[in-house]
Amino acid sequence: MKKRVHLSNICVGMYIEELEDSSRNGFDKRRLLITSQAELRAILASNAMSAIIDTAKGKDVCEAADPSWELIRARFEAELESSFHAGEIRQARECIESTRPMIRQMLSSAHRDGSFDFDGAHGIVEAVMSDALESAGALIAMTKLKDRDEGTFLHCLAVSALMIAFGRSLGLGEEAIRDLGLGGLVHDIGKATVPHTILNKSGKLSPAEFALVRQHPARGAALLRGACDLPQTVLDVCLYHHEKLDGTGYPFGLREDAIPLAARIAAICDVYDAMVTIRPYKRGWSQAQTVEMMLTSRGHFDRDLLKRFVSQLVVKGSLQ
Incomplete structure (x- = not known):
């Protein structure tokens, strides 16, 4: 099943079908199973606002804790990389x-x-x-x-x-x-x-x-x-x-x-x-x-x- 989720809800284990890239005003077809914190940080540091995930190929959003320490850490690392x-x-x-x-x-x-x-x-x-x-x-x-x-x-x-x-x-x-x-x-x-x-x-x-x-x-x-x-x-x-x-x-x-x-x-x-x-x-x-x-x-x-x-x-x- 495919669904659109806010970028703040993604986590390691999700399968990304598309990313909504605000700089392009449309969707970027970037299929990816997120398997590492580095991949998650790269997505969080992008211009994307939302993503299309495929729950048949990866985690559903409901499986992610809100907020998960994993996601908090990934966001934090992405912010560091964008600031310094x-x-x-x-x-x-x-x-x-x-x-x-x-x-x-x-x-x-x-x-x-x-x-x-x-x-x-x-x-x-x-x-x-x-x-x-x-x-x-x-x-x-x-x-x-x-x-x-x-x-x-x-x-x-x-x-x-x-x-x-x-x-x-x-x-x-x-x-x-x-x-x-x-x-x-x-x-x-x-x-x-x-x-x-x-x-x-x-x-x-x-x-x-x-x-x-x-x-x-x-x-x-x-x-x-x-x-x-x-x-x-x-x-x-x-x-x-x-x-x-x-x-x-x-x-x-x-x-x-x-x-x-x-x-x-x-x-x-x-x-x-x-x-x-x-x-x-x-x-x-x-x-x-x-x-x-x-x-x-x-x-x-x-x-x-x-x-x-x-x-x-x-x-x-x-x-x-």
Whole structure:
């Protein structure tokens, strides 16, 4: 049986009889059994609006989950390929793969015995700083897609890269930028001291569990202080990144200029990444939706810094 479906409903295993190509204002006879993610990405990246599928030769649309993680990943890859050059994507992938074991080891050590490998963390930041010179946008974009196993690792990497890119846009010196990148990398390290059963709980947290999670900034700062002599900027990011300008944040309810500059930068980068993140159980917000939400969240962010983040990174296209 043949049927016409919107392109958003296609998946691996479908047999394509024709694609509706908007640039030609008609159908393109491109018969194909989609057998790989690469073939799916190529179709999603085309100008087609809809497709004719043959359910006798491949999957029916009803067999595809809505939305399937497979399809979400394929769309994501197609968007990356249309937004960045192949060299930028390759460099970003290499940075992610090279830092993955180091970040996992850093988090594992913090969880296991409360230790912190400063040299390893410094090496991660150096790698991100090097890549962020040329492909900050690609690296940050690539970290948006986070599955359950990669979420924590990629969030650490994304916030570090965002803070490095933002620091450069603010005209800060390389040493200050390095400290921001390190702070972004370890901002949530205190969560490694919170039981996984609480962090990964699917239902609502109890008041006691919620209170324990809110202790992660102080726990993280204590872990870092005990492990090595770190720059104050790094400790500030870890301890104060959940503070809000109106005093409703935690753990101390600080207001306005009482919140260190680095922590105000971290608050913007942390929330931005959390909102645009795409997960198997959550559609990511678009960049426009995220920016609008952040700009209308009165009392949360430093307004001047947020406007500079939007104008210098979002509007100029550094972030996709």
